[in-house]
Amino acid sequence: MTASRSLRLLTTALVLWLLAGLAYGSLRLAFGPPPVFVHVRWSPGLDNVSRQRLEQQYHLRPIALEEGSTFSYALTDTRSDNVRDLVLDPAVEDTHNIHRTAFRVGYFAPRLPYTTPYPAVPAVLEIAVRLSFIIGFASLCLAILSRVAPGLQWGPALMATNAFLHPGQALRRTTDAIEAFLSRAIPNASAEAVAVFRLVFGGLLLDLVLRRPVSAAMAVDPSNALSPTHEFMLRPFIAAPWLTDWLPAWILLWGLLFIVGAFARTAFACLTIGVLGWATLYTTATSYHTVCSLLLTLLALQGARWSDAWSVDARRRGDRQRVRATPKQYGYVTWAPALVIGIVFLAAAVAKLRDTGLAWILNGTVKYHFLSDSPSALVDWGLQVGHHPWMAVALSFGAIAIESLVLIGVLASAYRYRLLAGLASLSLLTGFLLFQGLYWPGWWILLIGFLPWHLVRPGTEPASAGPERLQPRLAIAFVVALFAQQIVVSLLRLEASPVFSTYDMYSTTYASPADYEHNAGQVYWIVGLDRTVETRRCRISEPEAVAIERRGPSTESLVRHCFDPSLRVQQVMVEATRVQVDWENWRLLDEPLRTRVTEPFEIEQFR
Structure with a gap:
């Protein structure tokens, strides 16, 4: 029995390593090694034409124009012969991120995304290689443990072994555990709470959109760099400029119908379409980070039971609908905005730590961002932080801690933890406003998800609810989808404005004042x-x-x-x-x- 188990685990490891090898071979065969970020300082007397010829000869793709004769490049050919020729060329005075005697790129030199129309393809292959290798290594370790010391296989090791040996059962147990956990995390609420939430959320949403008009000219002449998704979404407004003129009327009509609860689900879907169109135009002239979390929330709330109480729909139906949704289904509606804030804050923390590790904290990076945004800040307190390095480090740590921990409070079943998470989120947004002059109303609106909606006529489980209604399956599916999309977007570093983002704003750090002056x-x-x-x-x-x-x-x-x-x-x-x-x-x-x-x-x- 032990020998059979070890053999199956070993076979699993070999199969996973084979898949890793196939993925790695496909990646290198199709795209080659990833480009490497390097600096090259050319001889001062080198003219532009000669330099451009050498850039093509050594496969240097320009990234940025630096001081004097120093340029930053993506080195796309990292073979030793090419690196040797580059280093020894008389026109090259110096290089950075290149070993000048071993004629290779540095082991820790930053790797850049592949230059391809479909950057997600190599990114997916890289993730597949790493995951297959790591999981295969874990399976090999369990095989050795099962063979050498089977008595030590208990607790997590036993669970991992059973997962490899019986993946179907493990997947079902994992799915059931996730569903049970999320069901506990979603708070209870009543139809009346959703009705009040509908009035507040709808009113704030209309106020946000109608106070910020857009024009057809924004689609034709955007002032921001746009993603391919964004450009695609602009096409209808370029082809039919009259759509922009009718957009406010569309949003106002469906927004009012949603607020009063008339054909609420349809009205909310149509309102979401209108807000997406408005955001597509609005973010051609401002950062799409201002609204992308709000757009995610709108998408996550499709299909919600908006009008079971205190609405035109409820009055129109009269006594024909006695059966209401479960308190969990109502609770998801009032809780979803808080969940979105928790997810995007965590994504922002990951973006800050992903490339530079703890340097973002240890450099006291907030002091540099306070300095950059000081002209628009409401107070000059942020500038005082620069005189106290320890305070800058503490505030940088505090920002990362809040962004990382808000989601834990949101997922807690006790309201006091959600309240603490809401207060922490409020403090972070207030800091943005005071120290940097950043007021993103789309984020502030989502703070209503932390209010005690469970106190508005606390709901009870409907007597006629069958077993299939006890779990808010649609709500849980939306929660899983929110997590899944952010994991994919952050892992693949996708920016699909105006909806999906890695939230890497303010993730840049600076090692010193000189580094700030040079790069900021x-x-x-x-x-x-x-x-x-x-x-x-x-x-x-x-x-x-x-x-x-x-x-x-x-x-x-x-x-x-x-x-x-x-x-x-x-x-x-x-x-x-x-x-x-x-x-x-x-x-x-x-x-x-x-x-x-x-x-x-x-x-x-x-x-």
């Missing part, structure tokens, strides 16, 4: 010089700056977009500006640091 707030400009030597500036993105610096095919259109021919601009150059800081007083200076990226060049050929 870098902005690129086309600077035009006319006949009177008067300068005119036009802000551009970093990819546009790279394109102009390389004299790419888009250079002409960019110059034409920035400078009207009537201005008689004769020469242009690309300039980078970065923030300049008075570190003694910990304040941003009005005048930025300016660095010339390119020399002035003639643009007569564009006239």
